[in-house]
Amino acid sequence: MKKISVILFISIFINFISNEAFCKIVTQDEVFIDNGITTDNIWKKLGTREEKINLVGSRLLNENKIPKRVFFKLEKGNYIVNASARYIDKQVTVYAGLLNYVDNDDELAAILAHEIAHDMDFYKGFGQTIVMAFNKKSYEYKADLAGIDYMVKAGYNPVAMLTIMNKIGGESVLDWRLSASHPKTSKRLMKDYEYIYKKYPKYLKSDMTKSVYYKTWINTAEKDIQKFEQREKERALKREAI
Numbered sequence: 001m002k003k004i005s006v007i008l009f010i011s012i013f014i015n016f017i018s019n020e021a022f023c024k025i026v027t028q029d030e031v032f033i034d035n036g037i038t039t040d041n042i043w044k045k046l047g048t049r050e051e052k053i054n055l056v057g058s059r060l061l062n063e064n065k066i067p068k069r070v071f072f073k074l075e076k077g078n079y080i081v082n083a084s085a086r087y088i089d090k091q092v093t094v095y096a097g098l099l100n101y102v103d104n105d106d107e108l109a110a111i112l113a114h115e116i117a118h119d120m121d122f123y124k125g126f127g128q129t130i131v132m133a134f135n136k137k138s139y140e141y142k143a144d145l146a147g148i149d150y151m152v153k154a155g156y157n158p159v160a161m162l163t164i165m166n167k168i169g170g171e172s173v174l175d176w177r178l179s180a181s182h183p184k185t186s187k188r189l190m191k192d193y194e195y196i197y198k199k200y201p202k203y204l205k206s207d208m209t210k211s212v213y214y215k216t217w218i219n220t221a222e223k224d225i226q227k228f229e230q231r232e233k234e235r236a237l238k239r240e241a242i
Ligand SMILES: [Zn+2]
Pocket: 114, 118, 140, 143
């Protein structure tokens, strides 16, 4: 009996000690301090890249008063040069490889704004995703143009849509119907340029047009730009004549 009492006492004591150790109420700060991380240095410790993506993404959402939830994630271990939006949970993913090509906040905003635009279409429901799946290219153009609007409203320079796209976009051989999911980058760049020219012309005189990446594109698109601008001038003259 005495033995049983001693064993019982010891087991209750051990139980008490271990409960004390595991159930000690700690605040979030204490847990973080244990790892050398506080709420003040969390981004520095865990990743300035995540912080930047969240800040630029949040600025786009807030300044455009986006009425739906979108969240941003950096896929750290994935070095493909890409970003994506997901129907299933509206996550915008930036793959680590892409960040190596981003030179400023405006270029990051261009990428995030394009993906936010895809998410806004996803919010229209599953039927819309089917329509998008069969019209991939036109929805890419649409996301670029909506993205440019989002950028300007949030105070970013839309020329960055051209510089980042020129850096990362491939020039596919096949560009026919369903043979490619994305339009040829040269076509996409031209459409984006035309949109900026018509809607936000002042940015085409901004310092960002001095970027080497903008110039390399201009060198390849000079003739198309001249033709487009000539057409626009003729159209304006016709309007004046009427
Ligand atoms: Zn896209």
